Amino acid sequence: MKKSVVFFEVEGGNDKGPDGHRKDTMPMVKALRARDWKADVVYYSDSEFDTLLKQIPDSYDAYVSRINPGHIPGGEQKYFQLLEKLNRSGVVGMPTPEAMVAFGAKDALVKLRDTDLVPSDTYVYYEPDDFRKSFPSVLSTGIRVLKQNRGSTGSGIWRLELINESPVEPGQPLPADTRIQCTEALDNHVEERSLGEFMEFCTQYLVGDSGMIVDMRYLPRIVEGEVRILFVGQTPIFVVHKKPAEGGFSATLFSGAQYTYDDPEKWSHLVDMFLKDLPEIRERLGGHDTPLIWTADFMLDNNPDGSDKYILGEINCSCVGFTSHLDRGIQDMVAEEIIRATTQKLV
Numbered sequence: 001m002k003k004s005v006v007f008f009e010v011e012g013g014n015d016k017g018p019d020g021h022r023k024d025t026m027p028m029v030k031a032l033r034a035r036d037w038k039a040d041v042v043y044y045s046d047s048e049f050d051t052l053l054k055q056i057p058d059s060y061d062a063y064v065s066r067i068n069p070g071h072i073p074g075g076e077q078k079y080f081q082l083l084e085k086l087n088r089s090g091v092v093g094m095p096t097p098e099a100m101v102a103f104g105a106k107d108a109l110v111k112l113r114d115t116d117l118v119p120s121d122t123y124v125y126y127e128p129d130d131f132r133k134s135f136p137s138v139l140s141t142g143i144r145v146l147k148q149n150r151g152s153t154g155s156g157i158w159r160l161e162l163i164n165e166s167p168v169e170p171g172q173p174l175p176a177d178t179r180i181q182c183t184e185a186l187d188n189h190v191e192e193r194s195l196g197e198f199m200e201f202c203t204q205y206l207v208g209d210s211g212m213i214v215d216m217r218y219l220p221r222i223v224e225g226e227v228r229i230l231f232v233g234q235t236p237i238f239v240v241h242k243k244p245a246e247g248g249f250s251a252t253l254f255s256g257a258q259y260t261y262d263d264p265e266k267w268s269h270l271v272d273m274f275l276k277d278l279p280e281i282r283e284r285l286g287g288h289d290t291p292l293i294w295t296a297d298f299m300l301d302n303n304p305d306g307s308d309k310y311i312l313g314e315i316n317c318s319c320v321g322f323t324s325h326l327d328r329g330i331q332d333m334v335a336e337e338i339i340r341a342t343t344q345k346l347v
């Protein structure tokens, strides 16, 4: 073993600090160096593919991906190819591209819909035909949230509600001229459209390999806030309570939601429940190792007896940061986890 790790980033972008890196990247690099491991940051671009493929297996035991695949100019295909090839040549992937997709893509919800964590009426569309055929009948059952896969910070995440009383029975297809109120989670702005017009607009979310739309029941208790658990490996590190701005439904930061950070102990009922379910979740998502740094977001719903129920809204595992907690030494825990995972795989 070389005791050496490479971090991948892309150059530029508004997530970088004055040193050109994500603000929590160098702290992790330094934490590894303090433990006598070598650690470097490399900028990925498609034009560097051949060089990186040649050099990395000779110099590093493992990589840590700090790139949102949706943000690579020209698409994520080549980056995923590189990661796959590195994995095959024995470089430990944190995470592997398969795990990145399994945990991070929005259709993870649909793979978990037979569990208590996701409502059974949660659907995914990959093809425009399927979307056109199914969605008008789903929307007649109640208010829905459509989520595009590449969205982050609420972009392309829409809450959809009929403006007038439904002209059809629940479960029957709504006509294309049905007027709907569409609210985007990006900034809670509202547009009025016809169903047909809006669905045509949504076909952009279905383009390409990772194009998909997840269709989920609207959970009105989102106004009480969304709860995010941040994990390093399988250890819960902190919890963020994200309360949407007055009148909005979006818990994303730029929409004006209020964030409060808590220790996991304060949310032990939720954290313990999720940790208990984690082996089954991993199994259903393909049996991959949990990502190095990842988050799971929950919204409140009601059990039939009126007690609280937590519903999973999404998992993020690309580009999850912990700049809010650098002074709490999370970088040291991450470094320990990198060393543990790499050593376990390679020895």
Ligand SMILES: Nc1ncnc2c1ncn2[C@@H]1O[C@H](COP(=O)(O)OP(=O)(O)OP(=O)(O)O)[C@@H](O)[C@H]1O
Residues within 6 Å of the ligand: 145, 147, 151, 152, 153, 154, 155, 157, 185, 216, 217, 218, 219, 220, 222, 226, 244, 249, 250, 251, 252, 297, 299, 313, 314, 316
């Ligand atoms: N089923 C739902 N019911 C109510 N609100 C929802 C639902 N799904 C999503 N939302 C709201 O929309 C916001 C954005 O949705 P989601 O987190 O799935 O998308 P995202 O754009 O990937 O966000 P992120 O930047 O957190 O990755 C959530 O923070 C939540 O406030």
Ligand SMILES: [Mg+2]
Residues within 6 Å of the ligand: 297, 314
């Ligand atoms: Mg989210």
